[in-house]
Amino acid sequence: MAVDMNMNVLIVDDYKTMLRILRNLMNQLKFTNVEEAMDGTQALEHLRQKNFGLVVSDWNMEPMTGIQLLREVRGDDKLKHIPFIMITAESKSENVIAAKEAGVSNYIVKPFNAETLKSKLVSVLGDF
Amino acid sequence: MRKGAKAKAGPKAKKAAKRVAPKRQPTRKKAAAGRAGAIKAVKMVRSVVPTISMARESELFAELESLAAYIQSVKSEITAIRPDQVKEDYLPLAADELDAIVEATAEATNAIMDAAEIIERVAGESTVEIGGKLRDATTSIYEACGFQDITGQRINKIVRALKDIEGKVDRLMTAFGGAPAASSGKKPKKKKKAGPITDESLLEGPQLKNKGSSQEEVDALLASFD
Numbered sequence: 001m002a003v004d005m006n007m008n009v010l011i012v013d014d015y016k017t018m019l020r021i022l023r024n025l026m027n028q029l030k031f032t033n034v035e036e037a038m039d040g041t042q043a044l045e046h047l048r049q050k051n052f053g054l055v056v057s058d059w060n061m062e063p064m065t066g067i068q069l070l071r072e073v074r075g076d077d078k079l080k081h082i083p084f085i086m087i088t089a090e091s092k093s094e095n096v097i098a099a100k101e102a103g104v105s106n107y108i109v110k111p112f113n114a115e116t117l118k119s120k121l122v123s124v125l126g127d128f
Numbered sequence: 129m130r131k132g133a134k135a136k137a138g139p140k141a142k143k144a145a146k147r148v149a150p151k152r153q154p155t156r157k158k159a160a161a162g163r164a165g166a167i168k169a170v171k172m173v174r175s176v177v178p179t180i181s182m183a184r185e186s187e188l189f190a191e192l193e194s195l196a197a198y199i200q201s202v203k204s205e206i207t208a209i210r211p212d213q214v215k216e217d218y219l220p221l222a223a224d225e226l227d228a229i230v231e232a233t234a235e236a237t238n239a240i241m242d243a244a245e246i247i248e249r250v251a252g253e254s255t256v257e258i259g260g261k262l263r264d265a266t267t268s269i270y271e272a273c274g275f276q277d278i279t280g281q282r283i284n285k286i287v288r289a290l291k292d293i294e295g296k297v298d299r300l301m302t303a304f305g306g307a308p309a310a311s312s313g314k315k316p317k318k319k320k321k322a323g324p325i326t327d328e329s330l331l332e333g334p335q336l337k338n339k340g341s342s343q344e345e346v347d348a349l350l351a352s353f354d
Binding site for chain 2: 013015016017018020021024025028059060065067068089090091092093094095096097098100106107108109110111112113114116
């Protein structure tokens with residue numbers, strides 16, 4: 001099934017620069033509807049207001065971290081189907097395991113490049 | 129011997145104090161080294177008491193007097209280092225400087241991103257070949273700008289380390305009789321102990337080279353769940 005490039009994508013990071021980088025890279029990959037949130041709490045508000053086809057989230061944020069957001073998403077019947085990619089500098093194996101156990105769809109280690117981002121999006125969403 | 133040691137406790141006694149003081153601070157209840165000093169003192173008294181004479185008694189007093197003078201000297205030396213100044217001036221200054229670095233790199237990164245976005249718009253108005261090359265170049269710029277996020281997280285780790293030092297300086301000041309300087313309101317972070325994995329223990333930030341996992345290792349770990 002073709003990937004809907006017009007679906008809403010939520011990117012979550014507490015660094016404005018990283019949000020900007022992610023938005024630009026997503027736009028280059030032809031995702032047109034990219035929304036931003038600066039922490040887990042704000043992200044949840046967005047997710048409960050409209051339909052999203054993908055969440056790409058940082059881990060280290062306050063007050064709600066990326067892993068807490070992931071657990072909230074997976075614990076919510078209306079949201080639990082949304083693919084969730086963690087994109088973070090937290091690269092210890094304990095982190096990866098914790099994220100997997102919480103239901104992460106894929107995991108990108110910062111710093112990353114556009115090729116890695118695309119390959120993880122393809123593995124989660126399918127070819128586009 | 130003691131007089132010799134006392135002589136070392138002069139103006140440049142910082143090193144000497146570090147080397148000798150722990151053995152000669154029996155009055156410092158909290159200092160582990162003080163216990164060794166106390167044992168030594170007791171042994172010394174025991175060796176003197178059975179056959180104590182006026183001459184030995186005055187020798188003992190001289191030794192104790194020398195010891196007290198030495199402790200006072202070390203105390204003065206540490207006070208001269210001005211631990212209060214370290215806490216009140218240098219540590220906040222270092223934290224401010226680090227914050228400034230984050231701010232400056234953020235500004236610079238945004239300026240670079242502004243320029244890259246303009247180039248990307250121009251790419252859309254160019255021929256396919258030139259546009260493609262420009263777009264590839266802007267992608268590389270976006271990727272490189274990720275450094276700001278990583279350096280910001282690393283600097284935050286340093287700021288947390290400074291807070292730890294601040295706590296230790298407080299304790300040093302208390303140990304030497306000075307009132308601890310006004311607290312910044314944040315308790316020093318306790319050293320992490322090995323234990324159950326918690327959300328807090330998982331927040332380490334960027335890892336140093338060869339400490340964290342590479343993207344390939346992460347991929348392999350994830351694949352092992354399938």
